[in-house]
Amino acid sequence: MKKKLKLLSLTVTITISLLIIGATLVVLGIFDEILNWDIFSSQVEAVLSGIFLASISLSIFGVAMTLVLGIQEIVTAISSLQRSREGENKTVISEAPKSIYLLYMAGIVAIFSAIIGILSFINNQITIHRTKVFKRIAAEQMQNLQNKFVQQISQLTAPPKNNVPKTLHDLVKNVQKLSFVSRMTLYMPDTTDDSVIWSYSSWATYDEKNGFERLFVAKEYEQAIKSAFQGKPELLKVINDRTGFQWYYVVKNQNNQPIAVLQINGNPNENFREYRLGI
Numbered sequence: 001m002k003k004k005l006k007l008l009s010l011t012v013t014i015t016i017s018l019l020i021i022g023a024t025l026v027v028l029g030i031f032d033e034i035l036n037w038d039i040f041s042s043q044v045e046a047v048l049s050g051i052f053l054a055s056i057s058l059s060i061f062g063v064a065m066t067l068v069l070g071i072q073e074i075v076t077a078i079s080s081l082q083r084s085r086e087g088e089n090k091t092v093i094s095e096a097p098k099s100i101y102l103l104y105m106a107g108i109v110a111i112f113s114a115i116i117g118i119l120s121f122i123n124n125q126i127t128i129h130r131t132k133v134f135k136r137i138a139a140e141q142m143q144n145l146q147n148k149f150v151q152q153i154s155q156l157t158a159p160p161k162n163n164v165p166k167t168l169h170d171l172v173k174n175v176q177k178l179s180f181v182s183r184m185t186l187y188m189p190d191t192t193d194d195s196v197i198w199s200y201s202s203w204a205t206y207d208e209k210n211g212f213e214r215l216f217v218a219k220e221y222e223q224a225i226k227s228a229f230q231g232k233p234e235l236l237k238v239i240n241d242r243t244g245f246q247w248y249y250v251v252k253n254q255n256n257q258p259i260a261v262l263q264i265n266g267n268p269n270e271n272f273r274e275y276r277l278g279i
Helices: 007-035 042-085 098-154 166-176 220-229 234-240
Strands: 181-189 196-201 213-216 246-252 258-266
Touching (some): 007 098, 098 166, 098 181, 098 258, 166 181, 166 196, 196 220, 220 234, 220 246, 234 246
Antiparallel strands (some): 181 258, 196 213, 246 258
16 A cells, blocks of 8 residues: 655644744743843854744745645545546555655755855855955054044044044044944053953044043953063964954054054945955
């Protein structure tokens, strides 16, 4: 006796599985929000959100397919009933075992996983290329502005907490206006305390009350900036070599001594194909 794999049963099984996955993720999300769990990192939360949205989207298609296939099954059953009443011989075809459905579901999951994996790899390669272009552009632009920053920073005897020179404010602000830049931060050392660095970002409008912010060195990039001020830029270079729209540039004076570090946060939505790099 021939065994048949029914598409309706397979669709219903997959749809129910997707709904269960979606419901599980909703419950986890509720408890994660209420109890402020630290179990999931931001990257894991992004992946789980993607799985949840994919499950819900595929479930909607599954419900639609179930309705269509259900109508088809009803029509087929009515036709079979009419043929049996007319005395036609009908070969009974039993449904395939559940293990076959599980194998088909595993195959579908494997296909989707392969597609997502391939597209993720392609996207990663594109991102690596785009970030390399961004960093080359940022390095070139900062080299062009090197003398301007040296001129402005050399006028400061110490990072001011207020009354930042408007010329320095305008210089930082003009860099932030570049389409490939989303934000720029200027870091300066503290000559009296090695555990502290100072940071300044340009505000929308100039305000005499705004100035440099005192930061205790704790994070990796802060440690790298501190080391760069001490003439050890190796850790900063390691960070610059990573994939990401972020670039650190060490500003040096006429004596080749580091006096500041510029942090350039790139605009990931920028079309870097339009830029021409200097030779």
